[in-house]
Amino acid sequence: MSLWGVTGITDEGVVALVRKAKSLEHLNVGGTFITDDTVIAIACHSYRLKVLNLWGCRHVTEAAILILARCCPKLISINVWG
Numbered sequence: 001m002s003l004w005g006v007t008g009i010t011d012e013g014v015v016a017l018v019r020k021a022k023s024l025e026h027l028n029v030g031g032t033f034i035t036d037d038t039v040i041a042i043a044c045h046s047y048r049l050k051v052l053n054l055w056g057c058r059h060v061t062e063a064a065i066l067i068l069a070r071c072c073p074k075l076i077s078i079n080v081w082g
Contacts, residue, residue: 004053005031015041023048030055030079036064043071050074056082 001017001024003009009032018024018038024046029038030053039060042049049072054060057080065080 001026002028003032004028007031007033009034011035011037011041014038018042018045022046025049025074026051028053029057030082032057033059035059036061039064039068043068046072048074051077053079055079058082 001021003014009029011034014029014034015038018041022045025048027042027046027049034057036059039054042052052068052075054065060080065078068078069075
């Protein structure tokens with residue numbers, strides 16, 4: 001699923017999405033203004049996630065990415081450039 005560049009998307013919107021979409025394997029939230037709250041929710045609810053694009057998400061910290069890496073065993077690619 002791609003939400004690339006949807007600047008109006010909020011943490012609350014993405015969190016609601018990942019809570020319902022348990023089978024997500026690819027998620028692109030690059031170019032949005034999400035924060036650690038969203039990344040932690042992704043880590044907690046997206047067990048099947050393989051690819052995550054966080055390109056340009058300047059409000060996401062290393063701490064949230066580490067939680068994601070620990071909680072998503074199928075994750076093979078994270079793009080955090082920018």
